[in-house]
Amino acid sequence: MVTLVSTIPKIRDALRATFRSGLTRPIPWRQHQLYQLARMAQNERELICDALKKDLGKPKTEVLMAEVGGVIEGALKSAERLPEWAKTEYPDVPDWQKSWKPAIYKAPRGTVLIISPWNYPMILTFQPLMGAIAAGCTAVLKPSELVPTFSQLLDEIVPKYLDQNAYRVVNGAVPETSKLLELQWDHIFYTGNGRVARIVASAAAKHLTPLSLELGGKSPVVIDSAYDIDLAAKRILWGKCNNAGQICVAPDYILVQRDKQDELVQAFQKHIDAFFPKGALDSPLFGSIVSDLHHKRLTSLLSRTKGKVVLQGRADAARRRLEPTIVKDVADGDSLLEEEIFGPILPIVPVDSLDQAINFVNARPHPLVLYAFSDNERMKQQLVSETQSGGIVFNDTFQQLTVNELPFTGVGESGYGYQFMKHTYDTFTQLRSSIDMPKEAEAHLAMRYPPHSEEAVRTLTAAVYTPIPPSRL
Structure with a gap:
């Protein structure tokens, strides 16, 4: 059910009132909400799998592994670690400042907006929400209208598990999202594409609202010719499927x-046959394309490529199915290099050296992740030092998402802001600095008051004359 636009400001105002009431502040209350989130994912997993099967054709195992399991694990670990994350920090300071009791309090940002995409709608809705709950924020969840069955399911099950005074679902499309963006929020977390991100960022700028943008982009793979090509193909294909x-x-x-x-190419053929012995077109282990529009976009990219289609996957427009397709001899300017593919098409760009590969990557917007397959430490360090990306992953694909302790982020066109576990908690937390000056410190503060004696001036300006060591270049 679409949320009435007229009710959206009232929802925001109610959540803001809840936040100001202090309901979300106690650590046990936050932990309870995180446990409830885990219970929701666990108890409602069959409904979740059915919804994502209907909306996206997602295989059940994939949903349980990458979406349901991720929410349960993340919520439980967040609840467990929250007391440590939330502790007030007391930084180490010079002895003469210790009596001031310098402290860093962990304060929730307030009432936040989480706008999630259609491709992994569960984990990409609740992964940010875990951090918002842990931080003590109230939140509106705006799932994608491109997964209507799942979005409607959220509207039904979220109130059964999470406190409705603190967490609400808003469903709809452009009008509802536009109304949400008209309002002031204390943080906006958007996952999606760069075009919409610019709209979100422009709306947020009017209120000076801080943002997290997780956007994606064209993530390249660099393969060292000395690496095991068969293993590289297997791991790349798994990540692509x-x-x-x-x-x-x-x-x-x-x-x-x-x-x-x-x-x-031969290695890809071998592993495609192994993954899908009867083909991926009808395989319950391979998903569908989200919409007719996206299916047409992908087939259009293929129809315009100047590369050689060496492994032609079958397409079924009526069911929005497209099998993995490999294209070699793809050159700069090709249709397959125009935009993020976001589908099971894998172009191969031949290069003559590592330097040429690096230049190719650097000539494009910074990717969300750079993959590289090599056992050569010098090559790895060259990629680290001479390229930019949100992350860099060696000798595998996709699996970096399972390391909860690593920050997940983009750079430039691929987005900004950090997430995953404590990094998401930090995103929704203000570090609130504090000192508590004792009366007894007045004798030491006396020299700051005018008029200043010559001795006071020397003391107050001493840092200006600090010796600077010579450079060692």
């Missing part, structure tokens, strides 16, 4: 030594 390639960290294109292209 998750949700039929419809994920922000999917390998988008491959840069490989020119004389290794055919070997790589």
Whole structure:
């Protein structure tokens, strides 16, 4: 059911009143909400799997592994670690400042807005919410209208588990999202594409609202010709097949030594046959494309490529299905390099050197993640030092998402702001600095008051004359 636009300001105001009441402040209350979130994911998993099957054709195992399991694990770990995260910090300071009791309080930002996408709608809705709950914020969840069954399910099950005074679901499309963005929030967390992100950022700027933007982009794969090509192909293909390639960290294109292209293609063929012995078109282990529009977009990209389609996946427009497709000899300016593919098409760009591969990557907007397959430490360090990306992953794809202790972020066009576990908690937390000056310190503060004696001036300005060591270049 679409949320009435006229009720959206009232929802925001009610959540703000809840926040000001102090309901969300106690640590046990936050832990209870996190446990309830885990219970919701666990108890309602069959309904969640059915909804995502209907909306996206997602395989049940994939939903349980990547969405339901991730929410349960993240919520439980957040609840467990929250008392430590929330502790007031007492920084180490010089002896003469210790009596001031310098402290850093962890304060919730307030009432926040979480706008989630369609491709992984459960984990990308509740992963940010875990941090908002842990921080003590109230929140509106705005799931994508492109997954209507799942979004409606959230509207039904969230109130059964989470406190409605603190957490609400708003459903709808452009009018409802536009109304949400007209309002002032204490933080907005948006996951999606760069076009919509610019709209979100412009709306937030009117209120000076801080933002987290997780946007994706064209994540390249660089393969060292000395690496095990068969293993690289297997791991790349697995990363590309998750949700039929419809994920922000999917390998988008491959840069490989020119004389290794055919070997790589043969390896892809071997592993496609192994993953889907009867083909991916009807496999319950392979997802569908989200909409007719996106299916047409993908087939259009393929129809316009100047590369050689060496492994042609079958397409079924009526069911929005598209099998993994490999294209080699893709050159700069090709249709497959125009935009983030976000589907099961994998272009191979031949290069003649690592430097050429690095230049190719650097000539484009900074990706969310750079993948590289190599056992050569010098090559790895060159990629680290000479490229920019939100993350850099060696010798695998997709699996970095399972390391909860690593921050997940983009850079430039791929977004900004950090998330995952404590990093998400930190996103929704204000570090509130404090000192408590004792009366007894007055004797030491006396020199700051005018008029200043010569001795006071020397003491107050001593830092200006601090010796600077010589450079060692």
